[in-house]
Amino acid sequence: MPTISKENYLKAVFLYNNRGGEQMAGTTLIANELNISKAAISDMTRRLAEEGLLTYEKYKGMHLTPKGQSLALQVIRKHRLWESFLHKVLKMSWSEVHVEAERLEHHTSDYLIDKIDDYLGNPQYDPHGSPIPDAKGEMPPDRPLLPLASAEVDGAYQIAHVHDRDPQMMNYLSRIGLVLNSKIKVLEKFDFDGCIHIELNGQPTLLSEKIVEQIKVIPIEYV
Amino acid sequence: MPTISKENYLKAVFLYNNRGGEQMAGTTLIANELNISKAAISDMTRRLAEEGLLTYEKYKGMHLTPKGQSLALQVIRKHRLWESFLHKVLKMSWSEVHVEAERLEHHTSDYLIDKIDDYLGNPQYDPHGSPIPDAKGEMPPDRPLLPLASAEVDGAYQIAHVHDRDPQMMNYLSRIGLVLNSKIKVLEKFDFDGCIHIELNGQPTLLSEKIVEQIKVIPIEYV
DNA sequence: CAAATAAGTTAAGTTTGCTTAACTTTGTAG
DNA sequence: CTACAAAGTTAAGCAAACTTAACTTATTTG
Structure with a gap:
């Protein structure tokens, strides 16, 4: 079970590498995304590679293994379900839900998030329109945006x-x-x-x- | 703003010192409560005293300042409201809610917990029957248990x-x-x-x- | 009341996740 | 194609929150 820092790192790499562009995530990019020094990211890259969560070549980009990807998807699932929950149930505004979800996503068991998923009726998209992975990490079908x-x-x-x-x-x-x-x-x-x-x-x-x-x-x- | 460790420490001291008995919380007791070594507790005691969250005499007991007490009450409030929420809204069982609340209590803004409080209709007691402090840290009136x-x-x-x-x-x-x-x-x-x-x-x-x-x-x- | 035991403290060391500074590699612009 | 900027890495160091081991103080009890 990864730490908060590792979850954030995996999430950032996943989101960048799956954003639709060609280029792979790099040290500087992730560093800016997470507001952390390049050195810290470089370090983390090595450690996560040792753990088998990603592969990388020095001075080249990095990319998640299936194991790393699966963890990233779980974090993204938790984030987006929390956003949905806060917005739909607690009536919190668009501008408020992100910050809260950013913390809660790291402190929610799989069991709890499944309960929330069911309570919401297994929504496919969060309040921003982003797709929500299901419990197995499957994304809903692509829409032609x-x-x-x-x-x-x-x-x-x-x-x-x-x-x-x-x-x-x-x-x-x-x-x-x-x-x-x-x-x-x-x-x-x-x-x-x-x-x-x-x-x-x-x-x-x-x-x-x-x-x-x-x-x-x-x-x-x-x- | 205290860390998770400090919040847990303050909560444990508060709960012990307000349990109704005479004796003040001691190093060993809190250590057992939090499953942490006595040395770590002793250290933390000194640091929290420096921060003005508690007072203590070496080799004697410790007791929270108003500031420390207020922080402890906020954590307890979050814990009990989360338990209430998980139980009443998500229909989680008595045996499940505690573990989840133990994590969530440290990652919930005052703003969010107030929303949850309102959503639940400002309950006075949690699913175990423990009193829930209000946003100002006030406990509901005592009942003759x-x-x-x-x-x-x-x-x-x-x-x-x-x-x-x-x-x-x-x-x-x-x-x-x-x-x-x-x-x-x-x-x-x-x-x-x-x-x-x-x-x-x-x-x-x-x-x-x-x-x-x-x-x-x-x-x-x-x- | 002294000796044993329990409680509490101090010291030294560890891990995680950062930092800054110095260095190396890569890519690019003239 | 070389030199320089950008990207990436390595090294050294720090703070928080722990650990164990050795020590000190307090309490209990025969």
């Missing part, structure tokens, strides 16, 4: 994922009524500054480039 | 507190239907071995001395 920036003018979409880049931003989005699964229509796209004008709950709303970048959508089928 | 061993034959009582001495015992009690607030009638007391024969849910039931010792009751007023 589209960056909001690539949405077409006059298209109708549903908010499918909002990246938690900043509590203030998350608060702002809640305030203007933009939540997960909100239905929107793209009114106009401004290429010169990246802003997008949408219709949200009947209101015309302008989203800044920074906001647009954090949002992924799914096209709504015409029925 | 009676050790089951002192109950009178033919008397009607309500189970008001069950001490969690062993998971197996807690499971057994659940199985025979003895839960918090169960109503019982004392049928017969066996002084030679400490067993007590009670009526529980219409069934005659025999409780061993060890069980009797863990139970406190309140007399039921005749209406």
Whole structure:
């Protein structure tokens, strides 16, 4: 059973290596992600490799073994289920749930998280729209997410994922009524500054480039 | 903000010094309670005294300052509310809730525990019947608890507190239907071995001395 | 009341997970 | 293609929270 530091490390490596890009996680990247010195990460890499949780080549990238991946998925499962729970049951806001889940994820038995999973009705996505691994570490099926920036003018979409880049931003989005699964229509796209004008709950709303970048959508089928 | 070790230490000292007996908490006692060497406790005592969380005289007992007491009460509050939550909401059994709460109590913000408190309707007692401090650290009013061993034959009582001495015992009690607030009638007391024969849910039931010792009751007023 | 025992302390050493500083390797820009 | 910056590693050191072993103080009891 890994420590908190190891869980955080495994989680960070997993999330980076599975983000969709090509490049493998590196020392500096993980160091920045976890706010820890490069030296500490380098050290940890060696120790985790000895434990058989990852493989790496010196001065090259690292990548998780099945064992390491499975542990990472358990931590991610706990994080996302806690976020769901805090949001849905305790009515905590988008901007509040992340910090709490970040601590709780390391102090929750498999047994307890399964109870929470059942209590919530085995949700497939957390309040940000991220997929929740099941007890075996299986992710729900992939959805064809589209960056909001690539949405077409006059298209109708549903908010499918909002990246938690900043509590203030998350608060702002809640305030203007933009939540997960909100239905929107793209009114106009401004290429010169990246802003997008949408219709949200009947209101015309302008989203800044920074906001647009954090949002992924799914096209709504015409029925 | 104290570490997990310090929180556990403060909690143990508080619980011992407020258990009702005369004697102050000592090094060996706390060491046994926390399963830690006497040396480590002695060390911690000195450090916590430096931090102003307790006062002590070398080779004599120790006792918490208001600051230390307030911290201890917050930890106890978190522990008991988590137990209540796991039991009432997630339907976890008496024997399961303690271990989980023992971890969660150290990783729950004041904000989150207040949310849980509200969600539960600000309960005054946890599933074992122990009082839950409110957000300010105030305990609910004392109830006149009676050790089951002192109950009178033919008397009607309500189970008001069950001490969690062993998971197996807690499971057994659940199985025979003895839960918090169960109503019982004392049928017969066996002084030679400490067993007590009670009526529980219409069934005659025999409780061993060890069980009797863990139970406190309140007399039921005749209406 | 003194001698044995229990309780408490001190000292030295360990592990984990960090730090900073100095160094090595790799990748890139002129 | 070389030199320099970025990335990565190694080394030395630190703090927290333990351990065991040796020691000191307090208490109990014959």
